[in-house]
Amino acid sequence: MEYLLAILVWLGIFAPGQQITSSQYDQALQSNAAIIQQVMSDSLSSQQAVAAFGESTKIIVIDPLSR
Numbered sequence: 001m002e003y004l005l006a007i008l009v010w011l012g013i014f015a016p017g018q019q020i021t022s023s024q025y026d027q028a029l030q031s032n033a034a035i036i037q038q039v040m041s042d043s044l045s046s047q048q049a050v051a052a053f054g055e056s057t058k059i060i061v062i063d064p065l066s067r
């Protein structure tokens with residue numbers, strides 16, 4: 001999950017510090033599946049996304065069922 005969040009943040013789908021629900025996360029994955037797959041298959045882009053995400057980017061995914 002963290003790897004996919006890193007890609008979504010790197011692509012600008014989600015902003016650092018943002019809170020999202022698990023359904024928003026799932027929807028973003030579905031809507032951007034092609035570009036996510038492209039980034040995952042390119043090792044340089046993938047490394048850049050993970051490195052950028054590791055630089056204090058925090059996104060909180062809230063499962064509405066856990067509340």
